[in-house]
Amino acid sequence: MLAYTVNRMLIMIPTLLAISVITFIIIQLPPGDYLSTYVAELQSQGEKVSAERIEFLREQYGFDRPLYEQYFVWLFGMLQGDFGYSFEYNLPVSAVVGDRLWLTVIVSFATVIFTWVVSFPIGVYSATHQYSAADYTLTLIGFLGLATPNFLLALVLLYFANVTFGTSIGGLMDPQFIDQPWTWGKLGSVLEHLWVPVIVIGTSGTAGMIRRLRANLLDELQKQYVTTGRAKGLPPFRLLVKYPLRMSLNPFIADIGNLLPQIVSGAAIVSVVLSLPTTGPMLLSALRSQDMYLAGSFLMFLALLTVIGVFFSDLLLAALDPRIRLQGGATR
Amino acid sequence: MTADPAPGGTRLAHFVSDAPFNPYSVEAMSPEQERYYLASQWRMMWWKLRKHRLAVISGVVLLLMYDTILMSEFLAPYDLQTRHTSFIFAPPQAVHLFHDGRLVGPFVYGFDYHLNMENLRREYLPNHGQVQPLRFFCAGDTYSYLGLFEARFHLMCPAAGGTLFLLGTDRLGRDVLSRLIYGTRISLTVGLFGITISFLLGIVFGGISGYYGGWLDNLIQRFIEIIRSFPELPLWMALSAALPINWNPIMIYFGITIILGLLDWTGLARAVRSKLLALREEDFATAALLMGASPSRIIGRHLLPSFMSHLIASATLSVPSMILGETALSFLGLGLRPPITSWGVLLNEAQNINVVALYPWLMFPVVPVIVVVLAFNFLGDGLRDAADPYKN
Numbered sequence: 001m002l003a004y005t006v007n008r009m010l011i012m013i014p015t016l017l018a019i020s021v022i023t024f025i026i027i028q029l030p031p032g033d034y035l036s037t038y039v040a041e042l043q044s045q046g047e048k049v050s051a052e053r054i055e056f057l058r059e060q061y062g063f064d065r066p067l068y069e070q071y072f073v074w075l076f077g078m079l080q081g082d083f084g085y086s087f088e089y090n091l092p093v094s095a096v097v098g099d100r101l102w103l104t105v106i107v108s109f110a111t112v113i114f115t116w117v118v119s120f121p122i123g124v125y126s127a128t129h130q131y132s133a134a135d136y137t138l139t140l141i142g143f144l145g146l147a148t149p150n151f152l153l154a155l156v157l158l159y160f161a162n163v164t165f166g167t168s169i170g171g172l173m174d175p176q177f178i179d180q181p182w183t184w185g186k187l188g189s190v191l192e193h194l195w196v197p198v199i200v201i202g203t204s205g206t207a208g209m210i211r212r213l214r215a216n217l218l219d220e221l222q223k224q225y226v227t228t229g230r231a232k233g234l235p236p237f238r239l240l241v242k243y244p245l246r247m248s249l250n251p252f253i254a255d256i257g258n259l260l261p262q263i264v265s266g267a268a269i270v271s272v273v274l275s276l277p278t279t280g281p282m283l284l285s286a287l288r289s290q291d292m293y294l295a296g297s298f299l300m301f302l303a304l305l306t307v308i309g310v311f312f313s314d315l316l317l318a319a320l321d322p323r324i325r326l327q328g329g330a331t332r
Numbered sequence: 333m334t335a336d337p338a339p340g341g342t343r344l345a346h347f348v349s350d351a352p353f354n355p356y357s358v359e360a361m362s363p364e365q366e367r368y369y370l371a372s373q374w375r376m377m378w379w380k381l382r383k384h385r386l387a388v389i390s391g392v393v394l395l396l397m398y399d400t401i402l403m404s405e406f407l408a409p410y411d412l413q414t415r416h417t418s419f420i421f422a423p424p425q426a427v428h429l430f431h432d433g434r435l436v437g438p439f440v441y442g443f444d445y446h447l448n449m450e451n452l453r454r455e456y457l458p459n460h461g462q463v464q465p466l467r468f469f470c471a472g473d474t475y476s477y478l479g480l481f482e483a484r485f486h487l488m489c490p491a492a493g494g495t496l497f498l499l500g501t502d503r504l505g506r507d508v509l510s511r512l513i514y515g516t517r518i519s520l521t522v523g524l525f526g527i528t529i530s531f532l533l534g535i536v537f538g539g540i541s542g543y544y545g546g547w548l549d550n551l552i553q554r555f556i557e558i559i560r561s562f563p564e565l566p567l568w569m570a571l572s573a574a575l576p577i578n579w580n581p582i583m584i585y586f587g588i589t590i591i592l593g594l595l596d597w598t599g600l601a602r603a604v605r606s607k608l609l610a611l612r613e614e615d616f617a618t619a620a621l622l623m624g625a626s627p628s629r630i631i632g633r634h635l636l637p638s639f640m641s642h643l644i645a646s647a648t649l650s651v652p653s654m655i656l657g658e659t660a661l662s663f664l665g666l667g668l669r670p671p672i673t674s675w676g677v678l679l680n681e682a683q684n685i686n687v688v689a690l691y692p693w694l695m696f697p698v699v700p701v702i703v704v705v706l707a708f709n710f711l712g713d714g715l716r717d718a719a720d721p722y723k724n
Contacts, residue, residue, distance in 0.1 A: 014554070015554075018554075018555075018558045026570045027570070147652070147702045147706045149659050149663070149698060151663055152698050155684075260563075261560065261561065261563040264565075264566070268566050268569070273683075283569065299567070303562050306561050
């Protein structure tokens with residue numbers, strides 16, 4: 001197990017390096033850079049920008065150096081916890097980002113849990129009551145969740161919460177906690193606001209999970225050991241829980257690799273609509289204003305989140321399933 | 333055994349059938365069986381798909397929607413950009429059949445408009461004095477059909493001097509239904525172009541990876557893993573934010589479809605690879621190799637056709653994610669830009685809670701999105717089951 005863990009961690013390093021290269025390329029893609037936009041903006045406002053000042057800024061931000069050098073500066077900076085400088089806010093990226101990263105982690109994690117909690121009983125019920133009316137209804141609801149763009153669902157929920165409860169459910173905490181240090185009260189407030197985004201983001205992943213669990217469980221239920229167990233007189237519930245259910249649980253863990261990118265994607269757009277203080281809205285504005293280091297750190301962070309999530313899911317899977325541990329490779 | 337009757341002795345009388353004897357009669361098949369066994373793979377898949385009722389219905393729905401692409405201009409009552417400045421944010425008009433207990437045929441009531449001075453809301457009330465019968469196959473707004481020729485022929489038009497807003501109007505007084513019909517053209521083709529790109533990429537990379545194996549396979553697989561660990565939407569956002577601002581809307585449209593396709597091919601490539609790994613060990617692949625076929629011919633002529641059906645099924649299943657992706661991007665304002673109109677661009681108008689409260693009809697474009705995504709999912713499921721006609 002230890003060898004597997006170490007091996008798995010070593011694989012992560014080249015993956016992350018490649019991700020950082022791709023991220024860097026992407027944030028360099030837009031023609032021009034923030035500085036030229038900034039200078040043009042200043043000039044349009046009638047301010048005079050001296051060539052010296054432009055040169056000074058260019059040097060300070062490292063725009064005068066070749067691309068690969070900029071990349072290495074960025075990469076080593078990140079390794080030391082320096083994520084670069086946000087041009088738009090005139091602050092280091094780490095100061096701008098603040099709590100957003102943690103809140104994103106919290107929202108994503110809660111959504112994974114929500115997806116599990118909802119899809120587990122529904123999947124089991126659908127499989128054990130195959131082709132019943134309830135099976136069809138639940139499947140249809142799952143499909144509807146899959147097909148509805150979740151930003152619109154967020155909007156509608158926002159409206160109904162406003163009408164029925166008279167409260168604004170936008171944001172992730174009560175206003176008095178914003179930009180305050182973490183306390184129990186703040187944590188409680190976050191938990192109170194968490195349910196709307198979690199439900200909205202969770203709807204799209206839940207359907208897929210239900211279908212996979214249902215299909216897996218159906219496969220297991222047709223195997224001979226189930227017949228043997230039934231013939232020997234095991235009570236139905238015990239028969240279900242003892243073996244087939246455990247066997248069909250693997251996708252729950254293994255699927256984090258698919259689920260997590262999906263959730264992070266969903267969270268990005270839902271948080272724009274619900275104006276959550278997570279990475280989504282700021283990523284959007286950073287992309288719009290070509291605030292490259294800020295956008296780059298967000299992209300990097302979101303990818304890191306999924307890579308680490310997949311890492312943990314592989315470890316969990318290896319712990320649960322000896323077949324994977326012995327082969328030394330994860331199956332997805 | 334008794335010995336033969338003595339020569340010259342009388343033969344024992346026994347029955348001999350004169351009917352022609354067919355030694356293969358046991359193996360002969362009934363016409364029905366014959367039809368089944370001689371059917372081509374595609375024919376069998378069609379038979380299997382036909383049994384999946386939901387998939388067939390979905391297929392028909394999709395076919396109809398794709399047909400509307402060809403005649404958006406004719407179906408839409410108004411032109412894409414026609415503004416009705418005196419009917420801004422007008423609610424949908426209901427179609428009635430009877431007026432004062434008398435059959436008039438389909439008609440709508442005209443609007444009485446007044447501005448509520450208290451909250452500055454535009455209020456439209458149906459005026460039961462104004463009966464505006466619909467006209468069918470009539471002359472309405474002039475349009476240029478796909479830029480080829482000009483015409484005025486519409487399926488439905490408002491009564492002369494009347495209005496026809498079956499789904500209401502937006503903030504510029506444009507008819508939402510007409511814009512929706514035009515938007516179908518863009519939204520549905522985005523998925524098709526995107527999937528074509530991802531299909532090509534998937535076959536090429538999956539083919540190389542699965543056929544050659546070795547370090548090339550390893551490299552491509554690592555690359556796929558890296559792409560997959562990026563969350564799609566933020567990456568789409570970043571890429572479409574990188575599209576130059578001075579591009580014209582058509583180029584943006586193609587840019588977006590390429591971006592959608594660029595990230596989606598990984599799943600297809602994996603499917604191609606795993607199928608190829610299994611199939612290249614088959615005897616027919618070895619035979620082709622021995623006869624001197626080039627790798628591209630073996631892959632293209634012998635291996636691909638045997639799992640094309642699976643590929644089509646999985647491609648069908650990934651179209652909806654592209655349509656949703658385009659909708660999300662356009663909703664955020666990073667995707668298509670007006671005057672190109674897609675469902676996402678229309679939903680961009682429904683961005684805040686006021687719309688839900690005051691002008692809910694602006695959210696209607698979400699309905700075709702849901703219908704199309706569901707239909708593609710059901711059709712894809714049916715195709716996937718049908719792709720393996722020899723099972724069961």
